[in-house]
Amino acid sequence: MTAEPSRRARRHDPGRRDRLIDAALTVIADKGVAGTTHREIARVADVPLGSMTYHFDSLDQVLAEAFTRHAEQAATVFDQRLGAATDRAGAVEAVIGLVRDDLIGSPGDLILAVELYVAAARNPALKAVTQAWMQRSRDALERHFDPATAREVDALIEGLVLHSVLSTDPMTPDQIRHAIERYLR
Amino acid sequence: MTAEPSRRARRHDPGRRDRLIDAALTVIADKGVAGTTHREIARVADVPLGSMTYHFDSLDQVLAEAFTRHAEQAATVFDQRLGAATDRAGAVEAVIGLVRDDLIGSPGDLILAVELYVAAARNPALKAVTQAWMQRSRDALERHFDPATAREVDALIEGLVLHSVLSTDPMTPDQIRHAIERYLR
């Protein structure tokens, strides 16, 4: 905890740009893309509003960089989990974890990946992030399955987790695993 | 074509409320939930702005009624298709059609169902619509499959179609069908 800056302005603040991107991710997870504004990000990061336009050309750019960073961070965790997995079951488990983490945000109900999908529908930069993100789990599965199967397993996992999150009657992780095993048999 | 009203105000316009909801759906499909405003809906429906607040208490109410209407319309088409289906393959095909229609909006890329998921994350009324919507396809599949299988097939279809829509390298309908058949074997 080097920091407890709070009130006083910090004249020189290298890495502020990075902190702003992190703050943006917090806001997205908290309020959704629709509730993400320059002012809210600045408030969360405890910097003046002007700092936003100083560091970024536009709000879209902030969103794109935030999602990109999230994808990179998720990828790191994912690669660790996948590295630990030596068989198909382990790979499947890693992908389930990846999808689950991306679908279930901090405040109970939010769905970061789905926010990204919607935002990407109208923002080409985000579309590239989305596709890279999806490609990663497919690539990982292809270490253990043929391409067609990898694709289908990937889609199955996403569908199952998505339904699981949105349902009143959520599936348990065991049920998800069972469905995938059944598919692979 | 009874109507070409365009310019002149129509003093008495029964059914205008309905037309506004339809206009709202057009706007959602066109601009997304984020781009849906009172003014835009009024413009599309060619009515004055004041008409919106006269007919609806809030924009949220418009969104909820619009999504509800869409779900009802989709359900009608779905029930027809499903009525024509007498076997498992037919039921699966009907669900694929339902999901596809809800995922692929008019302007190429839009994803009505995903817009709904995001909106529902912060709007309890929409959450109910979402769940009813999902329940419908599951119920339909349960005519032909046991509940656990129905749930899994439903999720598989949604995942496959979602990935198919978002991918640069979309799966063909045949590939989707093949994946589901493989699952059912």
Next chain:
DNA sequence: CGCTCATGTGTACGCTCGTACACATGACGG
């Protein structure tokens, strides 16, 4: 025919937003 009031309209208010931009400031080279 004329009165009445549900129905429908136009406008304006208060707010938040993205963005621009003139100004402050302090690190650093000379």
Next chain:
DNA sequence: CCGTCATGTGTACGAGCGTACACATGAGCG
């Protein structure tokens, strides 16, 4: 030690929004 200028800040502007509400209007009744 001082001048300079990249770095960082505060504020204001114009646009677009949801919503409220005073007013217009014409259908239907007596």
